[in-house]
Structures are given as C-alpha cells and as structure tokens.
Amino acid sequence: MDEPRTIRIDLGPRSYDVRIGSRLLDGLGQWLGELGCRRAAIITESNVGPLYGDAAESSLRDANIEASRITFPAGEANKTLPTASAVLDEMLALAPPIDRGTWVLALGGGVAGDLAGFAAAVALRGLKWLQCPTSLLADVDASVGGKTGVDHAAGKNLIGAFHQPSGVLIDVETLRSLDRAELINGLAECVKHAVIRDADLLGWIEDHAEQLLARDGGRGAFPADVMTELVARNVAIKAAVVAEDEREAGVRAHLNFGHSIGHAVETTVGYDVLRHGEAVSLGMVAEAHIAVLRGLWNVDERVRIESALQALDLPTRREGLDADRILPVLAHDKKNLGGRVRMVLPSAIGQVDIYDDVTEAELRSAIEELDPNAHGA
C-alpha cells in the first residue's frame, strides 16, 4: 500500500493538514486525539452514516474520545437552514451539554461537510471541526478552503460562514461506495483545476481517464494509488489558491471557473435534477465559449477541454436551458459586486483571469451554445 500523503493548508494560525490515503479511517480517532479532541459530535447523513458511521465511532472510542452521532437526511435538497437548525437542536440537547472543547466530525460528501461545518461554525459561536469527506467532489473541492453553509430558495450556499477545519482526513477507500455518477461529479472539478492552474494535470487526467472510471461499485479492482494521486494533486492546487486568498477577495475567485453559469444552470434546472459536477461541466463549456468569442482563448484548447469532459462522461450540452430564467439567477451570484456579473475566463490551459464586463449578449450566446441542436439545425 502506498504511503499516505499529507498536504499542509497554509493559513497562518488557521493552518491545517489534509491527509490522503487508503484505510486512513482506522486512524481517525488517533489523529483526533493527537489534535487534542476528547469529545466529538459526528455529523453525517442518512446515506453515508450507515456505511462509515460505525467505523468512525469505534475509531474514536478506541482513542478514548467520547462520540455522539447525529444523522440528517441525505441530499442537496436537505442542505437548508431548517436541517442545520435540527442538527443544532440535537447538538444542544446532548448530555452532558457540549462545550467549546467539543469537536464536530463532518462525515460524508459535500452536503455533510458544508452543513456540519456550518453547524460547527455557529454552535457556541464556533467549535473546532475535522472533515472526513467521502465523495470525490468533497475530496478535491470542499475539503479545502473552509467554506461552510446551506442553500436558500434564492440560490446555493447563500447562508454560511468561512470556518476552517482543524484537519481533513480523506480515506480514498470510501470512494469504493460512490456510484459512477458521483465519481464523475468530482472529476468535473479536477478538470477545472487543470484549466485554471495546471496543464500537466489535464494530460494526467486524459491519460488515466479509463482507470479513473474503472472502479465500479466495488466490483472491479480499485485503483487506490491512482485515486490518492488524483486527490493529492487537486488538493495541492486548491490549497495553493486558498492560501493566497483565504476570504475570496482576489485569486480565489479563479476557482469559480465554470461556476458562474454552472451555478445558475443548477439553480434553474433544480439541484436534484442536475449534479453539481454536471452543471460545472456545462458551465465550463459555456464560459469557455465566451473566452473564445472574446479572442482570449483558441478553439483548439476549448475543443480539448470538451473532449476531456466527454471522456469522463461529463455532459457538454443540455436541451431546454432557458436564458431568460438563467440570467436573473446569474445576477444574484454572491461573487458579483455592484450588480455586475463577475466571470473567470481562461486564456490558456492553466491560466485564467477575472472579468466583470461580460455582456448579456455574450451570456445569451454561451447558453445557446449549450443547446445540442444549435449547430445541427
């Protein structure tokens, strides 16, 4: 078995380690103990809890850490303030009462991390927390950066807090239980990382596409080493961006490539119809189109990205998208300033910049571009 990898997220007094490898969940309690945790509330959701909740709990108990478990209903549709409120009710009803020495352990995919992290951020005005992501999307995206929060009818992640965890433990073995669609969901963010920072990573993904998609519900051989490498490379990219700009005042916005239009598409179509990664894939195609329209990017590179997305089974076109519904949502993006749509556009694979002069005509053209019949008519 490969050695686990450790990546330091460098945020001054809020720095922490991300540990990535195979079978790390067994050592969860020991690590928490080393970090000074004596009591933890494990917050998980109804899909992941039954799979890994017992393992997490026994690991904690073996390390003499008092553990309680709180489970909320799985799914992005439940990533809401009422769900967070119900989780807080359970936390505050624990006996003996929790205090500021109590930790939160967030166990699950992006929804569990965001919601449990938010509960940690606001319970007693802030508890320490350790994140234990179990989906590829959470591994490569939500595990770094300290963004926590819940969705609102008006848009995704509109309520939340920046609250850095004190550690992230990624056991790639948990990806065995991930269904193919969720795996692909995470791969979209990997392509994004390549486009904004790392042309080499794109080549690596292209070379390993088959292996990345090979594991299938635990039937085939599980490429733990390839997964560890994939996650470590992506965490390192995100870590570098976040270390430069913790509160999203500047370059951290680069991580939003594909997300301006992606989020708006996701909100319009419905969080439970379209997966986040699928929306981001469509968003990258649409935003790449704007970059090409502006002469920032050449068509060949754009075609290469679309091919990579297709090789990973990610969608690059979708029927029925309605610009008249998507544009108002875009106007509500919380990264906007002064009512202008901010957008990250590439000028090469590995290089992007921020623009706030994107026009309505460009946005409409980009959304039309996503129509599979647009060029075939």
Place this chain on the structure above:
Amino acid sequence: MDEPRTIRIDLGPRSYDVRIGSRLLDGLGQWLGELGCRRAAIITESNVGPLYGDAAESSLRDANIEASRITFPAGEANKTLPTASAVLDEMLALAPPIDRGTWVLALGGGVAGDLAGFAAAVALRGLKWLQCPTSLLADVDASVGGKTGVDHAAGKNLIGAFHQPSGVLIDVETLRSLDRAELINGLAECVKHAVIRDADLLGWIEDHAEQLLARDGGRGAFPADVMTELVARNVAIKAAVVAEDEREAGVRAHLNFGHSIGHAVETTVGYDVLRHGEAVSLGMVAEAHIAVLRGLWNVDERVRIESALQALDLPTRREGLDADRILPVLAHDKKNLGGRVRMVLPSAIGQVDIYDDVTEAELRSAIEELDPNAHGA
C-alpha cells in the same frame, strides 16, 4: 454641545472605530459613505424601527446610499434562529439581489445588534456591517467585541458567530426614548466593568448615580454629556479587554463576571421576566459572595458594590430562585470547558481572576444568599 468621542477597537485587520456623542445619527450616512458603503439593509426591530428608522434611512439616502429596511418583532423572546431565518429570507428577496458589497446596518438595542450582526455574519458567508445601538446596554456591552448570535431553548446565545462590525455609531440622544428599566439594565454592565478593571469608574458612577437616573422618558433635562462620558469610559474598558483577547480564549472571560450565575438565573426565571442587567446584578452579588467565602475579597468591598447596585435601582435579592433548576443550566454555560463551571471572581475592585474549581456547595450557598429571607429568618 460636546465633541463626539472616538474609540478605536484595535483588532489588527478587523479594527474599527466606535463614535459616541449627541446627534450622531444625522451623520450616519456620511460615515457609511466614507467607509465605502453604497447599499445597506437596515435591520431593526418593531420598537426601535418606528423611532429611528426614518432618520437612519434619510441619512443614508442623503449620502446616496441605497437603503432597504427589514423589521423583526422586538424582544429577547424573538432573538431566535427562526427570526434570523425570516430576516435572511427578506434580505435574499431584495431586488436587485444583495451582493458582498451590500452592508447591514443594525439599528436597535442588544437584540437587534446580535440578530442583525448574525444575519450579516452568515448572509453570503459574511457581509460588512455597522452597528447603531440605541440602548445603554448595547452601547456599553454589545457594541464592542463582535459577538453576534441568537438564543436557543437550551440557553442564551448558543448559536452565533464572532463577526466584527466595521464601525459603531452611538448617538446618546437615542437614550432619551429608553425607559427607566432599560437604562438601569445597562448600568449593571457599567458596574461590572468597574469591578473587573476600573475602581475609579465605580467612584464616578457613585458620584453620578442621581444624574444617571434623572432623565426620564424625555421629561427632564437630558444629561447628554454625562451619558457620553459614561458610554465612552465603558467602551474603552471593554475595548481594551477585547483587543487583548478577541476570541475569548483568556482575559476576555473577565467580562463574564456576574454572568455565569446571572445567565443561569435569567434562563431559569425566563428572559422576558428578568432583564439581562437585573440578572447580571444578581449574578454579581452571588459571585461576589463566593469570592468572600473563599477569602479572596473582603466584605466591605462587597457591601460597596451592593450599595452601588441598589443606588442604581438594581436588584440584589430575588425570591423563589431554585438552585436545583439553576445548577444544571450553569453546567451548560458555553464558557465551560471539560464539564467544569468556569467563574470569574474578584480579589479587589478593579481586579478579577478566572477559577474553574468552584464547588456545588459554593454555588448553592451563593444562590441561597440571593434569597431576601435568608438572613431575616
């Protein structure tokens, strides 16, 4: 008219000014404009909104700041997550949609400051906010330190965030509309500041007790200069403590003198029965009793504090307090660590220390001491 006073809250990149004086509300919009605000959501409650909401709004509009107003029902009983959620719903429904350049203006007493500050902390993962307190308690306590939050059935302020404002504007003229009981409420915290840090302030309060209580619903002469002096001295004390310990890891706990038992009494009796200052007054008497029991403090100084509280019409005894109900609430105090009750006890007027070895017997004796019949039996 006296010159306004400015006190700098020194928190590195989160530093801000507190401006204190008469008729400052007229200049609110100008100051916000200088701070870079172009749009603000005024969050206020149903008592204060009708009194000062229009003035705040016109001041903002005169400074070309787009202003919306959101009003929630007044009262500590409404300082809850459901109320915060309703306020967030209104904020996120504003048109055009708010963005990260939108400010929150918290207008009102402690409840408005805590709840609006919390809404600012979690809307879009954090908006800038300016606090405009209108009660003496909020002026001398909640205006400094960045604590925001809401109450929970399990206890006060159990859900919240540290989120520093970008400025605090205290117009002492707003104290004209404060009823006498609310004025007295704030004076309890002033006595607390004297006990933990400033023996001179206690003398000043004793000397000015009559003037401090003289203003009465706008009928008599309003001692704006005395009020400005009182608020400025208290803000300076709290500012020094908070600057030393922003996240309440050490000396900031000194501010909890009177609050361990005070909060527990308040929770047990009911937030709407007992005012916060009354509860803190009782808490100070009880905790001072423990200090004397332990030989830390002499009886004369304790008697002096009780006399000062009585001169300000604050309660020092209360019938019907039940130790069996108060003790479990004390055990839930979010400042506890490892299940031990933490308490701040004085050794002189102006000097306190933190103890975590207070026994159940001492707590029971302190609560018995609050019984008006205990010594008369």
